[in-house]
Amino acid sequence: MTMFIDMMQALILLLAAPLVVGIIKKTKARLQNRRGPGIQQLYFDILKFLAKDSVESPTVSWIFRVTPYIYFAAAVSAAALLPVWLNGSGLVNNLLVFIYTLAIGRFFLVLASLDAGSAFGGMGGSREMYISVLVEPVLLLAMLTVAVRSGSTNLFAMAGTAMQESFSLSYFFAACAFFIVMLAESGRIPVDNPDTHLELTMIHEGMVLEYSGRPLGLIFWAVALKQLILILLFVLLFIPWPLAGVVTPWVQVLSIVVKVLLVAVALAVAETITNKMRLFKVPNFMALSGLLSLLALAAQ
Amino acid sequence: MLAVDWYYLMLVLFTLGGLSVFFGGKHPGKINYVAHGLAALGCLATVLCAIFVLWQGTLELTLPLSLPFGVMTARVDSLAAFFLLLIGVGGLAASVYAMGYSKEYYGGRYGLLTGLFNVFLLSMVLVITASHVAAFVIAWEVMSVVSFLLVNFEYEKLANTRAAFVYIVMTHVGTIFIISAFLLLATAAGSMDFAQFDGSILPAATRNIVFLCAFVGFGAKAGMIPLHIWLPQAHPVAPSHISALMSGVMIKTAIYGMCRFFLEFLGTGPVWWGGLILAIAILSCVLGVLYALMETDLKRLLAYSSVENIGIMLLGIGSGMVFMSKGEPLMAGLAWVAVLYHCFNHAVFKSLLFMGAGAVLHSTHTKDIERLGGLIKRMPYTALFFLVGAATIAALPPLNGFISEWLTFQALFLLPQAMTGVAPKLAGTVLIALLGLTGALAAACFVKAFGIAFLAKPRSAKAENAQEVSAVMLAPMAGLALLCVLLGVWPQGMITLISMVLADFPGLNVDAMLTTNWYSVAFNASNAGGLSMPFVIGLLLISVVVAVALSYLYGKPRIVTGETWTCGIVPNSHMQYTATGFSGPIRRIFHSVLRPQRETIVDEIETNHYFGRRLSYQVAITYVFTDMVYRPINRTILGMARFMKTIQAGSLQLYIGYIMAVTVLVLIWNAGW
Numbered sequence: 001m002t003m004f005i006d007m008m009q010a011l012i013l014l015l016a017a018p019l020v021v022g023i024i025k026k027t028k029a030r031l032q033n034r035r036g037p038g039i040q041q042l043y044f045d046i047l048k049f050l051a052k053d054s055v056e057s058p059t060v061s062w063i064f065r066v067t068p069y070i071y072f073a074a075a076v077s078a079a080a081l082l083p084v085w086l087n088g089s090g091l092v093n094n095l096l097v098f099i100y101t102l103a104i105g106r107f108f109l110v111l112a113s114l115d116a117g118s119a120f121g122g123m124g125g126s127r128e129m130y131i132s133v134l135v136e137p138v139l140l141l142a143m144l145t146v147a148v149r150s151g152s153t154n155l156f157a158m159a160g161t162a163m164q165e166s167f168s169l170s171y172f173f174a175a176c177a178f179f180i181v182m183l184a185e186s187g188r189i190p191v192d193n194p195d196t197h198l199e200l201t202m203i204h205e206g207m208v209l210e211y212s213g214r215p216l217g218l219i220f221w222a223v224a225l226k227q228l229i230l231i232l233l234f235v236l237l238f239i240p241w242p243l244a245g246v247v248t249p250w251v252q253v254l255s256i257v258v259k260v261l262l263v264a265v266a267l268a269v270a271e272t273i274t275n276k277m278r279l280f281k282v283p284n285f286m287a288l289s290g291l292l293s294l295l296a297l298a299a300q
Numbered sequence: 301m302l303a304v305d306w307y308y309l310m311l312v313l314f315t316l317g318g319l320s321v322f323f324g325g326k327h328p329g330k331i332n333y334v335a336h337g338l339a340a341l342g343c344l345a346t347v348l349c350a351i352f353v354l355w356q357g358t359l360e361l362t363l364p365l366s367l368p369f370g371v372m373t374a375r376v377d378s379l380a381a382f383f384l385l386l387i388g389v390g391g392l393a394a395s396v397y398a399m400g401y402s403k404e405y406y407g408g409r410y411g412l413l414t415g416l417f418n419v420f421l422l423s424m425v426l427v428i429t430a431s432h433v434a435a436f437v438i439a440w441e442v443m444s445v446v447s448f449l450l451v452n453f454e455y456e457k458l459a460n461t462r463a464a465f466v467y468i469v470m471t472h473v474g475t476i477f478i479i480s481a482f483l484l485l486a487t488a489a490g491s492m493d494f495a496q497f498d499g500s501i502l503p504a505a506t507r508n509i510v511f512l513c514a515f516v517g518f519g520a521k522a523g524m525i526p527l528h529i530w531l532p533q534a535h536p537v538a539p540s541h542i543s544a545l546m547s548g549v550m551i552k553t554a555i556y557g558m559c560r561f562f563l564e565f566l567g568t569g570p571v572w573w574g575g576l577i578l579a580i581a582i583l584s585c586v587l588g589v590l591y592a593l594m595e596t597d598l599k600r601l602l603a604y605s606s607v608e609n610i611g612i613m614l615l616g617i618g619s620g621m622v623f624m625s626k627g628e629p630l631m632a633g634l635a636w637v638a639v640l641y642h643c644f645n646h647a648v649f650k651s652l653l654f655m656g657a658g659a660v661l662h663s664t665h666t667k668d669i670e671r672l673g674g675l676i677k678r679m680p681y682t683a684l685f686f687l688v689g690a691a692t693i694a695a696l697p698p699l700n701g702f703i704s705e706w707l708t709f710q711a712l713f714l715l716p717q718a719m720t721g722v723a724p725k726l727a728g729t730v731l732i733a734l735l736g737l738t739g740a741l742a743a744a745c746f747v748k749a750f751g752i753a754f755l756a757k758p759r760s761a762k763a764e765n766a767q768e769v770s771a772v773m774l775a776p777m778a779g780l781a782l783l784c785v786l787l788g789v790w791p792q793g794m795i796t797l798i799s800m801v802l803a804d805f806p807g808l809n810v811d812a813m814l815t816t817n818w819y820s821v822a823f824n825a826s827n828a829g830g831l832s833m834p835f836v837i838g839l840l841l842i843s844v845v846v847a848v849a850l851s852y853l854y855g856k857p858r859i860v861t862g863e864t865w866t867c868g869i870v871p872n873s874h875m876q877y878t879a880t881g882f883s884g885p886i887r888r889i890f891h892s893v894l895r896p897q898r899e900t901i902v903d904e905i906e907t908n909h910y911f912g913r914r915l916s917y918q919v920a921i922t923y924v925f926t927d928m929v930y931r932p933i934n935r936t937i938l939g940m941a942r943f944m945k946t947i948q949a950g951s952l953q954l955y956i957g958y959i960m961a962v963t964v965l966v967l968i969w970n971a972g973w
Contacts, residue, residue, distance in 0.1 A: 003838055010843070051854040057864040059757055059871070061676040063687075069851075073843035080839050092832035096709050097697060099736075101836070103743060104696050110747045114877060116864045117756035122877020125751070129744035130885035136740035137733040144713075144729055153713055210864060214851040221850075283889050290733070297729055298722055 006093075010080035013232070017224040018042035020231065020264050027268035042224060049217025057210060059117045067112035068215035068222075074105030075222040079229050083159040083236060084256065085249075095143055095153040099136075102229075105222065106132060113207035124206020127279065131184060131191060131203065134286040139181045141293035145174035146237050149300060162240040173296035175238035179270075180289035182234055186227045188267065190277035190285065201276060228260070231267070235259045303352035303359045306345050307376065307429070313342035314422035321415030328406040332399055335414035339421055340395035346425060347388035353381035354800060363435075373493060375431035378801040379563075382640060383428045383556045389783070390549040390647045391421050393776035397655050398541040400773035401662060405453075405539060413453060413539070420446045420545065427553050433482045433492040440478065443553065444471045447546060451538045463533035470530040474520030478557070481513035485565055499566035507566060511573055514561040522554035522610045525584040526925040531607060532591070536599035536667070540658025543599060547606045548651035555613055555643050562621060563636070563805045571625045577618030582731055584611030585738040587924075590890060593745040594921050596879045598657045598667045601749055602650065605693065608738060609646045612708055613639050615735065619711045620808065626718045629809035633802065634714065637813055638707035640798045645700045645787060649692045652780040656686035659769045659777070660753065664762040669749060669879045674758035678766040683754045685777040690746035692784045695739050698837045700787035703794075706831055709735060741886070748882045757873040789833050880919055887921070895922040 022039030029036020056064070078101045081093045106128065113125035147153050150161030165171065184191040192203040208219050239259050242251075277285060317338035320331050353359050353376045363372040376384065398417065405413050423446055426439035448471075452464035484506055489496040499507055516527070523531035531551075535543050562573075588607030595601040620635030659682045660675065661667050676683040692699035712735060715728035758764040768774075787794055799810040851857050864871045887896050901916045 003835060007842055050850060053858040053860055055860050055862040058861055059864055061755060063755060069844050069847040072847040073840050076843035076846060077839040092830050092835050094831055096706050097836055100695060100697050100702055107694060107696055107743055107747060111751050114751035115755040117871060117876045118864045118866050119875050119877060122882060126877060126882045126885060129747060133740045133744055133886055137737040140736040141733045144732060148716055214857050218847055218850060280888060297726060
């Protein structure tokens, strides 16, 4: 039964994910004085991709073929683990299961990027692993600020604790730290540029360069879902207001939707006012996040 | 049959197998199957012996062998049985694999290889089961010397001999410490029997010395940093089935020794014991995996990753000891379960990976991943099994590496709760982040190893002409890969077994590990929450079905073949990313630790200046501990030897003069001046 609810949650998030991407793109466009595509554009793109044939290099092996499914499945499973319905039981929705489920997708996508034998793929894959090496410890630290307080690595327990706490400075530091990690992990400016195919800068786009048609559609959708997952996690753990008990569960869900939209707009603003960072400046950026987390932990 | 029968049977089988030493190179085909068959049967007997002991209780026996130090005794308690199980499983796979792999070594010394293989297994079994100092030390020495001989088996190559000598020196330095630790305990107890040892009667200072000696001694065998330098040299040069046994099984005997000392002999110690272990552990983790990531020799990469995994086990041991000193038996139980689980897992997946590397070496005759590539099409089964090993060592669910990493994470997570004060709490949290870093680096390392060696186009003729290895080599890899999946999908069985093993030790309590329902592992103390692999697998499977359904949304997918896009040039293997290039960004951010030295050689003769230049690019990294610790020691010893040389000039007259001088001095001394 728990599994059914979690799966339904994942499917709802899956359906909502392209919309959030659309909102971010639209906001960015407006901020840059462009009209930009409609917010439903990614739905059209994905549907079109899902109807198309795909081209495959003779060099590739079955790894390349199964990767889109695994990448997609990893993102959907991670979405199912999120503690959105706070009254769910979720004994097993563990933080580390969540992080390592996302890691499955990355592991296979990087392998697939090497499979076609082009330099672009390898470049993207190499950079992706580099970013993940920087992000992983900092992401853990940021999440630990909440986990240590709740004494549990269970996502439900963590979200529950967040809902009980009132605002504190420690929380603010932790939230900033997580926001930085979120930018890096979802491949946005200033770490990666999701809108470019320029080989000097691309990370994610480099890895999926050889994909086309249905597999590419699945990957696009999974990336959108991953973005939504991270925003949701940020919302659930670091913007818990209105606190539990004050309002009914339905108002709670509604407030989550509103907060997700606000964070999406904040992401668009953050992307517009910053520049893409040099690849080897990213460690400093991540160190900033790590430092904020440590401050948050020390302040507790 | 009873446990004792299986015990004797296994000793007999290994000894019989050991007799093949005397056959030399005659009838290699027969020796191969007979000796390795005996080894395999012996390992089966080992497994059965372990199962019987776990079922029936501790087995104690006195060997009909009397030494000046007293009667030899062997005791197989549940802890020993657990390690026997590990040796049995790893050894069985290695023995079957050896039947195919060792054919490369047919020749004059073949009997020696098979015989020593058996003696090696025998010595490890004896190390685990000996319960008397003399018996333990003898077995330990036999194990070290036999493995030295096996590392040095191809002594014609200078590199092998050097590696073997580094190994024998380091392992003996370790042995000195182990013997010291034992003798201190034995003097206090007045007996050499393990059963009489009791650390709590020792004065605090002596107890600390025993602890340090045991930690350093076994740490040298385990390959923890900074005593690891032998491991990445010795493990890669041994024949691959021996490498699998050494990395997968032999270094676990050191973990066994630590368990004996820290759980049984020494009793609960001060907090700094655990703290010291944690510090060394995290160093081993991060540096080990960083060196592994920089490596392009497939077997040396695996050896460095063993250093990392020993670090993960030590993280569990260290946190377990902190919990024991802080009087948190439930948390200590969790930490020690994590240690033993990871110990078993590492035996399984590291053996698997070394066998995979051996298969690659067998069919391409190179270990250099820069010369490999495209093997997934030429060696599909090896590739699949290696991928399982790579995914499990990168701790991806639902494989077994994830379970033990999860348990270790949980143990570390509880660490700040057991500590008091801001700094220790923060240190505990930073350990988790560093373990996360280790995990990410391990993933990068094995993505590189698999992606460069097995995917894309072959980078050399050797890789081009590779062929799948024989079924007798694939079967043990398949078995181990299956075990990786089973231990990941259903961890409850293994956790119950380990809980049984640990139940009797003082200072820890494993009751919180036992679960009430079949589908989840719960840690019931505090609200740490649980882990349910069937749940995770269910989610993944349903999601895969959704993904496949989506791609069939508009009918059956059609695939058109088109060449990889390389900006209009016909793609070739030189355009592919190399292993060195892949790890480049990470090398760059860790440059202060790795201190890479780059050298680019441009060949401009007779080639167009702008296009088609021959470039060669080399990167060498610096190993901090080799440079900072071992080189100075080396230099000092050599300097002292040079100084001694002037005294020891080789002239007889001078020596007679020395004797005279000493005699005169002694006479004067005695005269009482």
